[in-house]
Structures are given as structure tokens and as C-alpha cells.
Amino acid sequence: MSEYTLHCFAESGNAYKAALMLELTGQDWQPVFVDFFNGQTREQAWRDEVNEQGEVPVLEHAGQTLTQSALILDYLAQRTGQFAARNEDEKREIWRWMLFDNHKFTSYYAALRFLFCLKNTGETDVTHFLRERAKAAYSVVDAHLEKTPFMVGGRVTIADLSLAGYVYMPEDTGIELENYPHIQAWKARIKALPGWKHPYELMPKALPVSR
Amino acid sequence: MSEYTLHCFAESGNAYKAALMLELTGQDWQPVFVDFFNGQTREQAWRDEVNEQGEVPVLEHAGQTLTQSALILDYLAQRTGQFAARNEDEKREIWRWMLFDNHKFTSYYAALRFLFCLKNTGETDVTHFLRERAKAAYSVVDAHLEKTPFMVGGRVTIADLSLAGYVYMPEDTGIELENYPHIQAWKARIKALPGWKHPYELMPKALPVSR
Numbered sequence: 529m530s531e532y533t534l535h536c537f538a539e540s541g542n543a544y545k546a547a548l549m550l551e552l553t554g555q556d557w558q559p560v561f562v563d564f565f566n567g568q569t570r571e572q573a574w575r576d577e578v579n580e581q582g583e584v585p586v587l588e589h590a591g592q593t594l595t596q597s598a599l600i601l602d603y604l605a606q607r608t609g610q611f612a613a614r615n616e617d618e619k620r621e622i623w624r625w626m627l628f629d630n631h632k633f634t635s636y637y638a639a640l641r642f643l644f645c646l647k648n649t650g651e652t653d654v655t656h657f658l659r660e661r662a663k664a665a666y667s668v669v670d671a672h673l674e675k676t677p678f679m680v681g682g683r684v685t686i687a688d689l690s691l692a693g694y695v696y697m698p699e700d701t702g703i704e705l706e707n708y709p710h711i712q713a714w715k716a717r718i719k720a721l722p723g724w725k726h727p728y729e730l731m732p733k734a735l736p737v738s739r
Numbered sequence: 740m741s742e743y744t745l746h747c748f749a750e751s752g753n754a755y756k757a758a759l760m761l762e763l764t765g766q767d768w769q770p771v772f773v774d775f776f777n778g779q780t781r782e783q784a785w786r787d788e789v790n791e792q793g794e795v796p797v798l799e800h801a802g803q804t805l806t807q808s809a810l811i812l813d814y815l816a817q818r819t820g821q822f823a824a825r826n827e828d829e830k831r832e833i834w835r836w837m838l839f840d841n842h843k844f845t846s847y848y849a850a851l852r853f854l855f856c857l858k859n860t861g862e863t864d865v866t867h868f869l870r871e872r873a874k875a876a877y878s879v880v881d882a883h884l885e886k887t888p889f890m891v892g893g894r895v896t897i898a899d900l901s902l903a904g905y906v907y908m909p910e911d912t913g914i915e916l917e918n919y920p921h922i923q924a925w926k927a928r929i930k931a932l933p934g935w936k937h938p939y940e941l942m943p944k945a946l947p948v949s950r
Contacts, residue, residue, distance in 0.1 A: 581839050581879055596838040599831060620810060627807040628792050630842045653864040668792055 532557035535578060535586040537564050537734040539646065541638055541694035543585040544727040545597040546604075549689050551730060552723050553608045561732040565646075597693065598626040601686035611686045621680045625687040633669055634693050636662040637701065645699035646735065659702055666708050673710035677717060684721065692718055696726055743768035746789060746797040748775050748945040750857065752849055752905035754796040755938040756808040757815075760900050762941060763934050764819045772943040776857075808904070809837040812897035822897045832891045836898040844880055845904050847873040848912065856910035857946065870913055877919050884921035888928060895932065903929055907937055 532550055536543035536559050550557040562584050568574050569582045579586050579595050587594045587603070594600050602623075605612035613619035629635075640658035643649045669691060672679065679687040695715050705712060718724065743761055747754035747770050761768040773795050779785050780793045790797050790806050798805045798814070805811050813834075816823035824830035840846075851869035854860045880902060883890065890898040906926050916923060929935065 575882075580883060581835075582875075583839075594831065596835050598838055599834050602834075603831075620805065620814075623810050623813075624792075624807045627809055627838075627841055628794075630838055631846055635842055635846065654868045657865045657868075664793075671786075672791060 530556045530558040531589065533560055533588040534558070534731075535560045535562050535588075536584050536731045537562050538728045538731040539697075539734050540564065540584050540731075541634060541697060541727065542583070542597045543731060544696075545690050545693045546585040546587055546600045547727070547730040548692070548725070549601055549604050549611065549686065551725055552689075552721060553604065553610045554723070555604075555608070559731045561734075563734065565734050598623075598630060598686075598690055601626070601690055605686045611684055611689060613685065614681065618681050618685070622685050622687040625679050626690045628665070628668070629687075629690045629693070632661065632665040633691055636665060637694050637703075640703075641694065641697060641699055641701050644701055651702070655702070662701070663703060663707075666703065666711060670708040670710045673714045678714065684718065688714070688718060698728075741767045741769040742800065744771055744799040745769070745942075746771045746773050746799075747795050747942045748773050749939045749942040750908075750945055751775065751795050751942075752845060752908060752938065753794070753808045754942060755907075756901050756904045757796045757798055757811045758938070758941040759903070759936070760812055760815050760822065760897065762936055763900075763932060764815065764821045765934070766815075766819070770942045772945075774945065776945050809834075809841060809897075809901055812837070812901055816897045822895055822900060824896065825892065829892050829896070833896050833898040836890050837901045839876070839879070840898075840901045840904070843872065843876040844902055847876060848905050848914075851914075852905065852908060852910055852912050855912055862913070866913070873912070874914060877914065877922060881919040881921045884925045889925065895929065899925070899929060909939075 532555050534543065534546055534550065534557055536547060547559065562568050564584065569584065575582055581595060583595065585595070585597055585600060587600045594603055613622050636658050640655055640662050643658070644655045649655060676682060678684050679691060695711070743766050745754065745757055745761065745768055747758060758770070773779050775795065780795065786793055792806060794806065796806070796808055796811060798811045805814055824833050847869050851866055851873055854869070855866045860866060887893060889895050890902065906922070
């Protein structure tokens with residue numbers, strides 16, 4: 529039995545945020561597969577027993593159950609001392625970007641990818657809407673990364689690991705990534721970290737999508 | 740000059756979260772109108788000087804500039820000691836719901852209201868998509884509020900003030916609110932707090948929409 533248990537599946541970039549943090553900080557952890565695409569997170573029993581919010585990731589550790597990727601990242605940063613804020617100002621700045629990530633950067637991209645790439649809806653008014661919102665969020669982050677190599681404090685923090693949730697997913701969402709050169713360079717810097725792994729290597733796959 | 744300055748406009752439920760907190764805790768504060776609908780938050784100068792994320796609310800206090808409603812709520816709870824967590828477990832639970840709010844509960848509802856009620860797009864595939872997502876988030880919160888009068892700890896906290904951002908907005912988004920009776924009862928409980936005010940009373944209006 530590992531010290532940490534992460535309820536997850538490989539296609540979830542939100543789960544990847546937690547999985548990558550566990551891996552990069554060298555924790556003893558194991559994934560528990562959640563069968564999202566067959567409706568497991570919508571089942572009443574799963575909601576009652578695992579997460580009433582109906583979402584992954586869920587982290588179990590030392591008798592505690594934690595949900596919400598940003599909160600899990602904050603918990604692990606506090607416990608391990610790695611990728612953590614050095615002071616109150618940095619802490620606020622990290623949370624500011626993790627909130628922007630949850631509200632816009634990850635959120636619109638993940639919804640777009642789900643419809644366009646995993647459910648294969650083709651281009652619709654909805655995918656167009658989501659892509660425009662995702663591009664607006666990408667522009668904000670790209671403008672920030674023009675000024676600094678990582679989101680906060682000039683080094684990798686959990687703010688970067690949060691925003692990085694979906695950026696290595698292989699599917700083509702129709703966003704022209706070359707329009708965001710500072711995000712592309714930042715992705716390469718994170719990928720170069722010792723121990724970095726792709727989401728599809730870290731967690732069990734739910735769908736037979738090729739990399 | 741008031742102690743707190745809040746960059747906001749009345750139609751923004753995200754700004755309302757901060758405004759209501761300032762009001763309920765009895766702070767000396769003043770609103771600064773942001774002309775969102777004429778593109779002020781998209782102007783480069785506003786992004787450079789006020790908020791690179793291009794969003795309201797922005798709170799100025801004691802030489803500091805804070806953005807992201809959840810972070811502003813947390814800051815004010817720490818400073819005033821009101822609507823705050825009593826311990827680490829409550830703090831995590833509050834953040835868990837504020838994150839759910841930013842990602843889903845406020846997020847989909849606000850986008851739906853913006854298109855359907857303020858931009859008057861009429862019913863489209865996009866408003867249908869957003870409404871279904873908003874309804875799913877409403878169901879999660881309604882199920883939680885079936886078990887407890889407020890989101891965390893049996894009393895009002897900043898988790899409630901976060902989730903309450905858009906729930907008093909007068910526009911009809913096409914969601915049948917009577918399907919969420921526990922949310923309706925919770926709204927009435929918050930509205931009964933001494934000093935409660937409607938968003939359109941607390942902040943300057945941007946649009947000539949009637950209440």
C-alpha cells in the first residue's frame with residue numbers, strides 16, 4: 529500500500545496536475561483508475577463514498593481525502609516543501625494563477641478537448657465558443673510568460689504545475705500553438721525537469737486514443 | 740479616500756462576492772467603475788496598470804493590489820476574522836468549494852447569463868451547452884445544501900459568499916430554480932443577514948438593465 533492514493537485516469541489533465549506533483553517530488557504513490565467515460569463519477573455511490581463534487585482528482589493520504597487539483601497541489605507543496613511559495617506575496621500570486629487556471633485556462637481548453645477530440649463532435653458553435661475563450665486565456669498566460677520563465681518567482685512552483693495540466697495532451701484542439709511562443713518555451717522548460725513524465729505514462733488510460 | 744477600493748461593475752457577480760464581503764464586514768470601501776461592456780478590461784493600458792488577467796474584481800488596500808474573488812475573500816476573512824475558517828480542515832473545505840465555484844458553479848452560470856441575458860443571443864447551441872453544465876453544478880451544490888444550512892461548518896463563511904456571486908442576479912437564464920430547493924432556501928438565509936444588499940445596490944451599473 530503506497531503512502532498516497534490518487535483517484536484518476538490518464539486523459540484527465542486535472543488529475544495530471546496532482547500526479548506530476550507526486551512524481552516530481554518523489555512520493556510513494558499509486559493511481560486508482562476511475563472509469564470516467566462510463567459514468568463512474570456520476571454514480572451516486574461514487575459521489576457518496578469518494579467525491580460529492582463528482583470530479584477527479586481525489587487524493588487519499590493519512591486518513592484524509594482531498595479534492596480539487598489546486599488544493600491538492602497546495603497540500604503537497606506544504607508537506608514536501610517543494611514547488612512551494614517562499615512568502616505570503618508569492619503564495620497569493622500562486623493562488624491567483626491557480627484560480628485563473630481553474631476558471632479559464634484549463635477549464636475552457638479541457639471542455640474544448642473533451643468535445644472536439646474525445647467525443648469527436650466535429651466543429652460546432654460550442655467548440656468554436658470554447659476555443660475562442662481558451663485562446664483568450666492562452667493570450668493572458670503567454671503575455672505573462674514573455675516576462676518571466678515560470679509563472680511566479682522565477683522558478684517552478686505549483687502554479688506552473690496547475691497550468692500545465694492539459695498542455696502536453698496530444699490531441700489537436702484546433703488552437704494554433706505556435707501563436708503562443710512563450711507558452712511553448714515554458715512547456716519545454718517544465719518537460720526538462722528531472723523525473724517529468726507525460727500524463728499517459730503516469731496514469732491508467734480510459735480510452736484507446738493513440739499518443 | 741476609503742480604506743478599500745474595489746474595481747467593479749454591478750453586473751459582475753464575481754465583483755459582488757468581494758463587494759458583499761466588504762459590506763457585510765462593515766469595511767470602509769468605495770467602488771471604482773470599470774466599463775467592461777465597452778472593452779476597458781481588454782485595453783492594454785488597463786491590463787498593464789490594473790490587472791494583466793483582464794478581469795474584475797480588483798481590490799486595492801494598503802498599497803497592495805489583489806485580484807481573483809476567492810483570494811480577495813480569503814484576504815478579507817484573514818484581516819477581519821469574519822466568515823473565516825476556524826481550523827485547517829475548514830479552510831480546506833472552504834477552498835474546495837471556492838474552487839468548485841470558480842471552475843463550474845459561477846463559471847458556467849455567468850457565461851450563460853452573459854450570452855443569454857446581457858448579449859441577448861437568444862437560445863443557441865452554446866447557451867444550451869452552458870445551461871446543462873450550470874445545471875449539473877447546481878445539482879452538486881443543492882445536494883450538499885440538503886445536508887447543511889451553509890456550505891461549511893454550519894455557519895456563513897466566504898465559501899457561501901463566493902457561491903452567492905450570481906444567485907441574486909435578476910435575469911432569467913432559463914434554469915428552473917425551483918428544481919434546486921435547497922439552494923433557494925440557502926439564498927434566503929444569506930439574504931437575511933444584517934447589512935445584505937443586492938449587487939445592483941452595491942456597485943455602479945454598466946448596462947441600463949432593469950431589476
